[in-house]
Amino acid sequence: MTVLITGGTGKTGRPLATVLRERGIAVRIASRHPADDPDHVRFDWADPDSQRRALDGVDRVYLVPPVGVTDPMPQVGPFLAAAAGRRIVALGSSAMLPNAPGLAEYRARIASMPGCAVLRPTWFMQNFTGRHPVADGIRERGEIVTATGSGRLGWIDAADIAAVAAHALTSDEVADEYLLTGPEALSYGEAAAIISEITGRPVRHRDMTVGELARRLSAELPADFAAGLAAMDEHIREGGEDRTTSTVQDVTGRPPRSFRDFIRAELG
Template sequence: MTLDADRILVLGATGKTGRHVTDALRAAGVPPRVGVRRPAASHAVRFDWHEPSTWAPALDGVGAVYLVKPPIDPVPPITALLAQARDLRHVVLLSEMGRERKPADDPERAVELAVAGGCQEWTLLRPSWFLQNWGPDGTWGEQVRRTGEIVLPSGDARFSLVDARDVAEIAATALTAGSGLGALTLTGPESMPLSELASRIAAASGRPIRHVSPTLEESQAQLRASGAPEAWIRYLAGIEADAAAGVCAPIHDDLRRLLRREPRTVQEYVDEHACFWARPVAP
C-alpha cells in the first residue's frame, strides 16, 4: 500500500486515542480523513455507528482505517462495515490486552477474528489500561477529582498502565506501514496496583487520593443504579474481572520496540496533570 494511492480514515477521531492518532499522522505529513458525527473541518466526514448510511461514504477510497469499535454489541456493525469497504486493505483495530485468551464468541475477540479473517492486512493493538482513564476527559477523571477516590474492583492486582499517546503513535506507524504489524500487546514500562497510582496522584496533587475496591457484584449494582445499559455493564464487568485476575499486570516489550524509545511513565503522566487533580470539584 502506498500513501499516494490510499487514504487513511481515523474513526473515533475525537476519542481518547483517535485524536492523538490524527495528530501523529499530521505530524508525519500524512493528514488523515476523520470520521465524526458532526463534521466541521474540510478533512472530516460524517460517520455514526447508529446510522449505517454514513459508513460507505466515509470509507469511499479509503485504503487504511483506524478502527475503534462501538462499545456495545460490536460484532454486527463491524462485520457489516468490513463488507462495505471495497477499497480497504489494512485495518488497525484498537482492542484490549488479553483478548487472545478469550473464546471466539467473546464479542471483542470475535471482532479481532473478523478483522484478521476479512482484511488483506491487519494490526491488532492490545493495550493495557490507559492512564488517561483517571485524568482529564477520562472515564473516571472527574470522579477522582470530585471524591478523591479511584473506584475499581481490582484489589491488589497490578496494571501495566500505558499512555494513550504512545498507543496512538504506534497506530499511526501501523497505518503508514506497507503491511500489517500483526497482534501487538502495548503496556507501560512498570506495573503497579491502583493503590500506588492513587498514592502518586496524591503526592503530586497535594490531596488525599485512595483506591477503593468494591466487589465485582457491588460494582455492577452501582452501575445499574446509575442507569447504565446492561450490555455496557456486562462489558465493563468482563474487563474488571480480567483486571482483578492480573491479566493486565505483565509488561511487554512491543511498545518500546516500536517506539524506539522508552514509553511514557506513570510518574510523567501524574506530574503532567497534577493541577487537574489538585482542584476538587464543588459539590
Template sequence: METILVLGGTGKTGRRIVRRLKAADRPVRTASRSNGDTVFDLDDPTTWAQALDGVAAVYLMEPNLRTDVDHQARMPRLVAEAVAAGVHRLVLLSAHGIGDADESHPLKIAEQAVRSCGVDWTILRPDWFSQNFSESSWLPGVLDGALSLPTGDGRTPFVDAEDIAEVAAASLTEDRHSGQIYQLTGPRAISFGEAAALISEATGRTVRHIDIAPEAFVEHWAAVGVPADVARLLSDLLVAVRDGRGSAVSDGVERALGHPARRFEDYVTETAAAGHWN
C-alpha cells in the same frame, strides 16, 4: 498522498492519532457521530460510503460492547465495505486478553474480520489506559478523592494513550507493521492504590483507592445510566486485576516504535501540571 480515515477521530486515541498524522503532513479525515470531518455512525451503514470514499487506510474501533447488539452486522460488514471501496490497510483498536476471549465477544468478532480481510492489517491490544484517570470514567473519583473500584491490591501495567496513538499512526503509514498484533502496556505493573498515591503526590491533595464489592460497582454504574451488561463486563475486567489476572508487562510499544513505553509517573506529572485534576 493517500487519505487516512480515523474512526472516533475526536476521541481519546483518535484525536492523538490525527494530531500525529497532521504533523507528518498526512491527509487525514476524522469520522464520528458529531464534530468530525464526516458524519459516521457504526449503527447506520448509510453513513459509511461517504466516509470511506477515496480512503487508503482506516483506524477502526468497536465502541459498543453491549450483548444486545448484532455485532456480526457491524464490524465484519464495515471491513468488507472498506476493502471493496479500495482501502488497503486496516488498524484495529482491540483490548488486552481478546486473544483468549469467547468467539462471541464483540472485539473478537472485530479481530477476526480484520485478520481475514485480505489486505494489510495491524491489531492493537492495549491494557487499561492511563488517561482513564484524567479523561473518562475514573476522573470523578479522582476529583472526589475516592476512587472506588473492585481491584484490591491487584497490579496492572497502565499504558499511555500517547503510546497507543504513536503505534497506531506508525501502523497506518508503515508497511513493517502489517500482520502484527501488538500487546501494548506500560513498563511496569502498579496497583490502583499506588496510582492514587502518585496522583496525590503530584496534585498535593489526597486521592484514595477504595476496594469495593463487584456488585456495588455494577449497581453504581447501572444507576448512572451504564447498561447493566456493560457494567458487569467492566466489573469482571477489574476483578481480574484484583485476582492477579491483570496483564503482564509487554514489549509491544518498544517493538513497534523502537523506544520504551511511557512511565505512569511521567503521565501523572504532565497531567497534574496541565491542571486536569484541579
C-alpha cells in the same frame, strides 16, 4: 495515502491525526458531529450511508468500534465488507469481556484479514484525567472505586497507542496484533499514591466486591455490560493484567511514557 480515522476526536484518534499530519499523510477525521472543516466527515454506526461516504477515496482505516456494546459485529461487519481491500488497524483491548463472543469475533476477524492489525492496549492513563468515572471520582471525592483489590495493570498513555497505530497504518510490514502496555504495572492503590504525591491532594483507592461494583455500574449502563465490566475488575484482581510488554519500544524506538510523568504533566 489518505487515512480515515474513526473516533477521530477521541483519546487515540486525536494524537493519531497529529502524528500522521506531521508525516505529511492526509487524514479524514470521522465522528458523529464533525467540525466545519474539509478534513472532517460525519460517521455514524447507525447510518451505513455515512460510513460509505467516509470511506470514499481513502486507502487505510483506523477503526474504533462502537462504544458500550458487547457485540460490535452487527455494525462492524458490514463496515468491514465496505472497506474491503483497505488496510485496517483496529482498536481492541488486552482483555476481553467475559461472555462476549462478539468482541472475540471482532478481534479475530480483523487479525485474520491480510495486511490488517488489531491493537490490544491495556487501560488508558487518560482514565485518571479525562471524562471517565475514575477521573470523576478523583475530582469529586478524592477516591477511586474499583473491585480490583491489589491487582496491577500496565497503564498506557493514549499517545503511545497512537504512535503504534501510525506505524501499523504506514509501515511496509504489519503484525496481526500488537499487545500494548506502559513501562510498569501499577495497582489502583499505587496509582492513587502517585497522584497524591504529585498533586498534594489526598486520593485513595476504595475496594469493593465484584457484585457491589456490578450493581453500581448498572445504574448507568445496560446490566450485561455492567456485569462484564465488573468481571474485568475480577480479572485484574486475580492478576490477569499484571504484565508489561516491549511493543511500544520495539515499534517506535522509544520507551512508553511512565505513569508518573503522565500525571506530572497532566495534573502536576
